[in-house]
Amino acid sequence: MSRQVHLNVNILNAGVFGGSWRFPDTDPLASFTLGHYVDIARKAEAAAFDAVFLADGPGVREDLRYRPFNNLEPTVVLTAIAAATSRIGLIGTLSSTFNDPYDVARRLATLDVISGGRAGWNVVTTAGADVAANFGLDDEVEHAARYRRAAEFVQVVRALWNSWEPGAFVGDVERHVFADADRIHAAEHRGEHLSVAGPLNVPRSPQGEPVVVQAGASSDGRALAAAVGEVIFTAAQTIPDAREYYVDVKSRAALLGRDPEQVVVLPGLSTVIGATEAEARERRKLLAELVPPEYALNRLAGQLGVGREDLDLDRELPWRLLPEPDASGGSQTFYKVATDLARRERLTVRQLLFRLGGGAGHRIATGTPEQVADTILEWVDAGVADGFNLMPDVLPEGFDAFVDHVVPELRRRGRFRTGYTATTLRGHLGLDEPQWQRPGARAEAVAR
Template identity: 75%
Template sequence: MTRQVHLNVNILNAGVFGGSWRLPGTDPLASFGLAHYVDIARKAEAAKFDAVFLADGPAIREDLRYRPFNSLEPSVVLAAVAASTSRIGLIGTLSSSYNDPYDVARRFATLDQLSGGRSGWNVVTTAGRQSARNFGFDDEPDHGRRYERAAEFVEVVRKLWNSWEPDALVGDKSGQVFADTTRIHRTDHHGEHFDVAGPLNVPRSPQGEPVVVQAGASRDGRALAARVGEVIFTAAQTEDEAREYYHDVKARARGYGRGPEDVIVLPGLSTVIGSTEAEARERRELLAELVPPEYALDRLAGQLGVPRESLVLDGSLPWELLADPDDAGGSQTFYKIAVSLARRESLTVRQLLRRLGGGAGHRIVTGTPEQIADAIVDWVDKGVADGFNLMPDVLPSGFDDFVDHVVPELQRRGVFRTDYDSTTLRGHLGLAAPHHAIPSSHVEQVVA
């Protein structure tokens, strides 16, 4: 059988391009209201996507003068989406640096119960001083320390998700047994970062456990992704970058006793779709023009960690100021992509900004639905991706074009489902329920 494509849509406010909200016909404030998320999720479900995804950071974006940002809290938004859909997976981001494992385990377990087994948690360590200062810290914790905490955090969350065996809820009226407490186990986690007694107060997930998603790019990040990620988001501009990451992370996963089928790698894919190539290129040009250049320069300076004055639109990057990506701190995905791209193609700053599209450093494909489908099938066929984390140029219009024109093309080619054969996110992804040892202790009972 032809290798199947997994598709997830990233509902990134008004779209991945910095000027998306300014495109004629786009409601600039839509992403601050419920209908935006429900409408896109319903379209994604009708198109048989695996999941919708919400990125997140617990701080204001300082560039909000110039563009929308992800404002609303994902677990709350996805619950509203759960009530309005029936099949599509629901992946939300919560930080392992600024939350407690019990609370995170519970919120995703609740989303999972409400949705019938459709929730996924994207673990992020949350770079940046802004977020740190909203949670009582002067600055972000050290990069390595954040990843150590994240690894233990995920371990605790999974222990909590596994504190209930299946069928612990009995509801036996005549036997006077509501829950079989011998099937509910204390967690008793005592680690370097966390002490958590448990058990969780939410029953076991309908899909075994919510799906764990990760997007590590740095050395520490790749190690975490390989260890815990069941879906891994990544950014790759070229087939070679995609291949390197795909093989590296699957090899690392093997080191943790995990098979290649336990780890689904989805590179980001930004799409600009036109009914002809010329139309697509015209849309992309327009989107590039809609980003104020001063904003783009400031943003790039911040992301590269160089002074604003060191960037000149028609000059090259200030190479002498740029650190090795692994030593740069902050969000490394963008940094690495941008620096590699500029170096490989000897781009001026202006050319680099144009190539990045004001976006997050993900691959952008501009073309007809057939060309987009070609690009998708190409990487999946070559075994450098298991599918894509779609980041439409503009929401909802760019996504409408994708579901109306690209999805039918993929279905015609036999590489994408025409109906769901599962009711859970884990099922859509073809992931086995993880096997976690269930501890032997059971919950203390007030009543003997």
């Protein structure tokens, strides 16, 4: 049997494009209502997707005059989705820079327990002084320090998830033993950034512990992803770029003693689907036109760390003015993809904005369902992706098109499941359930 494709859907507000909320027949405020997320999750479950994914940033990250942004808190939304579904995985983004590991461990463990083992945690380090100021910090935390804290944070959270040996809850009414204290273990962590006693007050979940997801692109980020990521999200525009990343993180994981098969790499993929290629291209053009150039220019300037006045729509990027990636202040994933793309194809700023579509640097597949299926399988067969984190152009409509037309095409080719064969997120992803390990005993390959 040919290799099966893993698919998540990223419920990114109204869709991945800056103008998605303005698309004809779209409810512009839908992403502020729970039903938007629940309905898409139900469709994804009916199509046997591995998981829904919620990005997040605890702050107002976009210029809200122009487009929606992450708003409803992910663990709350995922719990509501859990209540409305029974199989699909539930991956939420929580920052390791601004939370307490005890609280993060507990909320995710609770979601994992109540959903029957369907939770995943996308660990992000959250750049930006604006968000830092929501958490009492005068300045943005420096890049390397964020990644050191993230590695330690994941280590502590996993130690807390292992507080309870399987079977620690006894509930023996006759002998008056509620729980077996000898099988419940404190974490007693004291590290560079964090100090946490434990034990956690939530029992072990049906999948052992939540799946850890990471999306590091910088050197620090790749080290973290390779050390702790069971699912790794990435952004790449071309097969060579995707291969470089895929081989690098799987090799790094292997060097740390991990089984590369237990690391699932999922690039982001935006989709613009039409009944004909011309219809898809027309749709793509409309989506670009729905974004005012001034907004797009401001956003790109901020992401690259240059002034708005340094960008000219009809010229190339101002190469000599661009800061080093780690001084850009934004996502290094985006920086690398955008500058590589512009340099390779000698794009004007206007062309670059069109190619990026207002997203975070993920590839955009524009075409018929067959063409979209082709490009998905091309990457998987090239061995540069285990599947994709889908970012439909317009929600819910663009996702309906994928489910109704691309999924059947993938099934015709025998490459996507027709129904679930497992009950947990680990099961869907082909990830082993981790053995219980006494907190502190896990030889964590910490990215330093």
